[in-house]
Amino acid sequence: MLGAPRICRRRGDLPAGVSIVDAFEPALAELLLFEHPQLKENGSAARAARRDFAARQKISPVWIYYPWRHAAVRSLPQEHYDRLRTARNRNLITAAEQARYRQTIVGVAGLSVGSAIVSALTLSGGPRVLKIADPDTVAPSNLNRIRATLLDVGANKTVVVARAVWELDPFARVYVWAKGLDARTLTTFILGQPKLGIFIDEMDNLALKIAARGVCKRHRVPVLMATDNGDGVIVDVERFDREPARPIFHGLVRGMRPQALRGLSRRQWLRLATKIIGPRFMTPRHQESLLEVGKSLAGVPQLGTTAALAGAAVAFVVRRIASGEAMPSGRYLVGLEEMFIPGYNSVKARKLRAKRTRIFERRLFR
DSSP states (O other), rough: OOOOOOSSSGGGGGGGEEEEEOHHHHHHHHHHHHHHHOOOSSHEEEEEEEEHHHHTTTTTEEEEEEETEEEEEEEHHHHHHHHHGGGGGTSSSOOOHHHHHHHHOOOEOOOSSSHHHHHHHHHHHHHOOEEOOOOOBBBBGGGGSSSOOGTTTTBHHHHHHHHHHHHOOOEEEEETTTOOOOOOOOHHHHHHSOOOOOOEESOOOOOHHHHHHHHHHHHTOOOEEEEEOOOOOOOOOOOOOTOOOOOOGGTTTTOOOOGGTTTHHHHHHHHHHHHOOOGSOHHHHHHHHHTTTTTSSSSSSOOOOHHEEEEEEEHHHHHHHHHTTOOEEEEEEEEEEHHHHTTTTSSSHHHHHHHHHHHHHHHOOO
């Protein structure tokens, strides 16, 4: 695990000259209040209660050293930190659900929208074990959607995302695949120790998308994918763990082999990607934008708000799968336009979108 923080038991184990953040006392105070919500937060009685609470629970601080910041945090040990950090999830997420969610091993390949998914998983107290893969570095144009800052430009995306995870969840085990995935490493990413419980596909490479689903089908690993759709998201759920005979991509690319997808032109890639997504699911602005790729647009447009929506949606689906709740295979649309634009689903509006979709298909596939 590249560059993970170091957990120390004593301050004397830290390198010289580190800056210190003391989060232990505030954390202990909050932990006591969450365990005993009837207590008042301030006052000498509360301080005495905290001391007694720490003594009874045998809570000793740990020092978390972040080498990339040359800083350390005095904080709670893992068990207590995890409990405190997810305390406000209760009872929206039950203790049993939180435990199963935490134990699920998830892999995310592709860290554009994938960075928002990793962020949502971590923020909600999700998987302690993550695998992340992406060969690209952060570019200034990524900063409208990826969880990074100007200070991260030029850094590998996996490193930036892993550090963001560790700064929130220092006890996470993050396996960093900074060279991304290819036909040789894909199977190891999914099946190598630790084997994935859920594979999240946010890759651009269509051949790898198909190959990954082949591996997941054979070994019964569910696949999730979130696709930007203007101000909405298309979430694909493929429960190969329960339906190993299920055709990949809901049967939209039957008979397609990864080797047939090598060397695609930009237009060929767009056509196949559009076939997989389904033109009728796309918003009008997304359709219009795709037609301009390579003309007035350098790439497929994406919004940071949409990436955040994708992260929330996928994290919700991961939680349901982890908890054993009903989460059928299928294509799910999460659309802000549908929710907020008056008359979006009126008969007239649906007919107009259908007409635009036919025009879009003629122009793209001619």
